[in-house]
Amino acid sequence: MPRSKIDALLALRSNGRLLVGRDRIGLLEAVIKHGSITKAAKAAGFSYKTAWEAVNAINNLLPTPAFVTKTGGRAGGGAEVTEEGRRLIATFHRLEDRLARISQLIAREGLGEHEEELLWSTGLRISARNMFRAEVSQVRKAPVDVEVTLKVSDRHAIVATITNSAADDLGLAIGSKALVLIKAPFIRFAKADQAPPIARNWFAGVVSYRADSEPNSEIHLDIGRGKTLIGVVPRQAAEELDIKEGHEIAATFDANHVILIAG
Numbered sequence: 001m002p003r004s005k006i007d008a009l010l011a012l013r014s015n016g017r018l019l020v021g022r023d024r025i026g027l028l029e030a031v032i033k034h035g036s037i038t039k040a041a042k043a044a045g046f047s048y049k050t051a052w053e054a055v056n057a058i059n060n061l062l063p064t065p066a067f068v069t070k071t072g073g074r075a076g077g078g079a080e081v082t083e084e085g086r087r088l089i090a091t092f093h094r095l096e097d098r099l100a101r102i103s104q105l106i107a108r109e110g111l112g113e114h115e116e117e118l119l120w121s122t123g124l125r126i127s128a129r130n131m132f133r134a135e136v137s138q139v140r141k142a143p144v145d146v147e148v149t150l151k152v153s154d155r156h157a158i159v160a161t162i163t164n165s166a167a168d169d170l171g172l173a174i175g176s177k178a179l180v181l182i183k184a185p186f187i188r189f190a191k192a193d194q195a196p197p198i199a200r201n202w203f204a205g206v207v208s209y210r211a212d213s214e215p216n217s218e219i220h221l222d223i224g225r226g227k228t229l230i231g232v233v234p235r236q237a238a239e240e241l242d243i244k245e246g247h248e249i250a251a252t253f254d255a256n257h258v259i260l261i262a263g
Contacts, residue, residue, distance in 0.1 A: 024054045025092050028066060028081050031055075037069070037079045058088070128181035128259065129230040134158065136176045139167070147255065148172055150180055153225035158182075159200040160258035170262035181259040187231025189219060189241055192250045201258075203229060204250045207243055219243055221251050 023044065030040035041051035055067040066085030070078040081089070134150035137157060146167040148160045158180050162170075172178065192204040205223035212218075217238035221229045229251045243249055 020058060020088070020092060022096070024058060025089055027051060027054055028058070028085055028089055031067065031079050032081050032086075035078045035080065040079070058085070129184040129232075130180075130182040130187070132158065132180040132227070134178055134180045136172050136174055136178060139172055139174060141167070146172075148260065150178060150260075152180065153227055155225050156203065156223065156227055158258060159255045160260055161255040162260060166260075170260060172260070172262060176262065179261040181261065182229075182253055182257060183259075184218070184230050184232040186253045186257040187219075187229055187233070188252050189221075189231060189233060189237070189243060190250050190252060191241065192248045195250065199252065200255050202250055202252045204248065205229070207245050207247050207249060210238070210243060210245055212238070217243070221249065223251070 023046075027040055027044045027046060030043045031037060034040050034043060037051055037055070038048060040046075041048050044051070046054065059065045059067060064084045065082055066088050067079065067081055070080060132150075132152040134152045136148060137151045138147075138149035140147040140149075141164065143164075145161050145163055148162065148167070150158050150160065152158055160180070170178070195202050195204075203221070203223040205221040207219060208222045208228065209220035210217060212235055215235060216232050217235045219231045219233065219238065221231070223229055231251055241249060
């Protein structure tokens with residue numbers, strides 16, 4: 001039996017207040033079409049006052065205005081959407097398209113026991129090869145930076161070092177969820193039995209895949225619990241370590257090379 005269609009609405013909010021939604025994007029598109037805030041408000045179904053509140057909120061969100069008035073002011077002049085505003089419109093529609101694909105997937109297959117992971121990962125396109133869903137287990141603040149420990153499985157934890165301002169912006173706290181990203185070139189490999197005395201991010205495992213090109217080798221390391229780390233290292237380094245599929249090695253990376261995305 002086919003599932004009903006899910007209509008997902010994208011809305012960007014700050015402190016519970018709407019900043020950008022489909023209606024406000026529609027208002028900007030109406031300004032492009034009509035060249036007037038009065039005509040655009042009427043076409044989009046806004047009152048004149050609400051339309052101005054909407055475009056002011058959008059302008060406050062962006063580094064440069066999305067909307068400007070032409071000579072003559074509100075009473076007699078026209079209005080136009082800037083290049084920044086046009087980029088906002090295009091970006092919003094790209095995000096909306098991705099959200100629609102997620103909605104279609106849910107409508108077609110439904111949500112299982114891992115719905116959170118589905119919603120976090122489907123439709124995301126990120127250059128970092130290593131992406132983990134994690135839970136913050138420890139936050140240690142220092143004058144300059146913050147050390148965050150994130151649990152990615154019942155056996156694995158990743159340590160990230162970020163600035164105090166970044167930690168505040170992300171709202172990280174024990175129990176909060178985050179995406180952990182590490183780019184493949186940041187991964188280094190070593191003998192599994194050569195862990196340094198203090199190893200922040202050190203994961204022993206079994207090589208599940210190796211592919212070589214002239215300068216580099218791509219290594220996939222199964223670290224257990226269904227987790228895999230992918231690294232790209234100079235081919236000479238892979239040869240010196242005698243990295244082969246089925247062999248045990250370890251992967252390591254610096255805490256300040258970890259990127260966090262909080263939800």
